[in-house]
Amino acid sequence: MSDSNSTDFTNPSTFILLGIPGLEEAHVWISIPFCTMYAIALLGNFAILFIVKREPSLHEPMFYFLCMLAVTDLVMSTSTVPKMLSIFWFNSREISFSACLTQMYFVYSFSAMESGILVAMAFDRYVAICHPLRHSTILTNSVVAKIGLAVVLRSCIFTLPYPFLARQWPYCRTNIIPHSYCRHIAVVNLACADIRISSYYGLFNLFSVNGMDVFFIAMSYTQILRAIFRLPTKDAQLKTFGTCISHLCAILALYIPDFFSSLTQRFGHNVPRHFLVLIASVYLLVPPVLHPIIYGVRTKQIRDRLLQLFFHKET
Template sequence: MSDSNTTYFTNPSTFILLGIPGLEAAHIWISIPFCAVYAIAVLGNFTILFIVKRETSLHEPMFYFFCMLAVSDLVMSTATVPKMLSIFWFNSREISFSACLTQMYFVNCFSGMESGILVAMAFDRYVAICNPLRYSMTLTNSAVAKIGLAVVLRSGILTLPYPFLVRRWPYCRTNVIPHFYCAHIAVVKLACADIRINSYYGLFDLFSMIGMDVFFIAVSYTLILRAIFRLPTKDARLKTFGTCISHLCAISALYIPDLFSALTQRFGHNVPLHVLILITSVNQLVPPMLHPIIYGVRTKQIRGRLLFSLCSGS
């Protein structure tokens, strides 16, 4: 391509988000389930936060971790869905370069935090089942705060290179992003440069954060299951394992869509772009919606407090 047809700009003032390329005519219809899922996610996670704050009997490590997960779900979904809906409803496709980098950072950062919180919850279940007599001494309020801070710092620091790597490249020919948000790889594909360092860092981030988290969760549940099978009766084993069901469901809600999305992105070369983006949107929206439902249904204290509040209100 000749120089006259190529425009280089290190920092474009704006990017243009297409939403879901190829399905522009169906954006209004697609927005209906997306909006409904987002509304359920916001309502459900705020309900978890409200109930735990109001009910002093729930001021325990497990419920503090629930609240951390709820906050990360709220931030991650709010970082993408309002802009997505503005594209679908008002054709508001422009996003400034700085806002694009900020969105990219928040999505990656809080996605990593969710994973880290699930590790913390696995540790909570490990201590509760394998060392129940030391539970109150191990998971003090101070320890929970330090765990939360470690999760935030780890994710915040590991995600920090993404916007700096994106900012350093020159961009040419187009500033149109074929996506509904500023996904890291979708943005750097527009760069007129060798972006292998972005790909390598993305893999490093994936293995050092998600890979390590999955490993620690697997180790925790190996020890938990070993302790459960040592219990003398079947009823005791089932009752103890039942305390882990909510956490296992939360793990499945986060990692299964994430794994499916990653495999499709890497190996689904013949999959249409709009299908890949729809899979990504499900990965962004479903866990924040499912987590409060899982804990609301499976956790007796939260379910009881919610029913009491509803009955009192009526």
């Protein structure tokens, strides 16, 4: 490899991903949990899609939104993990400039889609609990499709500045990215220019998109809790609240790692770099792994279909 640390160049044709800097000797061992989590994410999310498609009784808004969540989980994890594993296993560190920006776009757009889908699922829970008699008339198939389209368009539009901003900076010092994938802040930090606009846009996007989504989810659950507390018996209250547990767990699985990773990347100056990179890499796999497990365990219809699927031959 040439002296890429000090070569004078502008906008390199390729970047070099280091994987987990400082833990190169442990890459093979690190790959084991990554590969296992990725396999679980693939199996779990494809199982959700297969079961919902196969069972007509599951063709309702909550499960349509769950399928959208499964698709975003699959795309987000697949856009990064195979490249990570190639670094860990084969030391295949090169990635073209265009592929790097494409990966960046996919990671951030599908992460934003996940957030938007969780808002849509919160709205579904709100309508189901606060307006149960009107649920089927409010959340028709066409309304669900329009919500899904709005989530996709919002995510695609808000994410576009990431690769465009990254492309405009001159990269005249190094093409080595001390990360396992093309994270926006890790790429633009290599630029020999004032990149404050990229950093500020990243924070703006974090708080305007995810922040607004958290606000709308909180508003939905405020109304949901008010409706639950008006129910006459403790039994009815617990049963109704139980229908929200899966969604609440999915929210925590996405937002806690997301905010923690984003804020530590920007403000964790005293945190070891390998820890920051490891957290940012694991974060991409936490929601795809946990979402199908949460809904598979907590949702009776899916749990029953899963058991039928795996034990069909024995019954």
